[in-house]
Amino acid sequence: MTQRALAGRLGVTPRNVTGLLDALQEDGLVVREAHPTDRRATLTSLSGKGRQVTSALRRGRDDLAAALFGDLPADQLDVFTATLAQVTERLRSVGPSERV
Template sequence: MKSLHDMPERPGPARASLDRLFELTEVLGALMQRGMADRGLTLARAGVLWALFHDGPMTQRALAAARGVTPRNVTGLLDALQEEGLVAREAHPTDRRATLVSLTPKGREFTAGLRGGRDELAALLFADLPPERLDTFAATLVLAIERLKDVDPTAHA
């Protein structure tokens, strides 16, 4: 992995861009925290719902791997979401050792509402931007994300 300390000195615009990314992360993170809290969710529970919404039913083990958490952690998240009627667990149809997790109708409706809120925010932020400018912005973010995946987080702690 690359270290931030191993990278050559960057000119002012690169630093300013990174500063804006940090600011965006803080603002977006706070907005997400408030939005989830208003809906009675933690970010971890919302992540589980979002994974099931996008990828469909999956085993608890696959869900844990997709979220980057332990199976024990997923069990606790699913217990709470099942109690709220948002997810259902049932025996896997072909693997008797596995449990299949899916959204309930209430969970699908709830998650579709989250998606609607996300779409409204996207419209608020980007509706008046020309498509080519938005394409450039998205491509730059993709590049930044890919490069950040190669950075050693302990090198700049």
């Protein structure tokens, strides 16, 4: 993925992504290489170590979700999920100056 595409996906500026990727690369978590057809672009991907860390984070997330929601009845979980989606959408619609 290009750094510009990653910035767009994260909702931040390319400059922000550059700083983050510098640190991740220094830690051996990502690899950068020249784009094969666009000399201005850089492709970024997870390194082997980065994939291991990502897998561990996902397992931790899944374990936490199971602990929090695993024994909830499906109908209760559906109501919670729908309510959370509504609240999230309302939060997105609030302008930065309206946030507390």
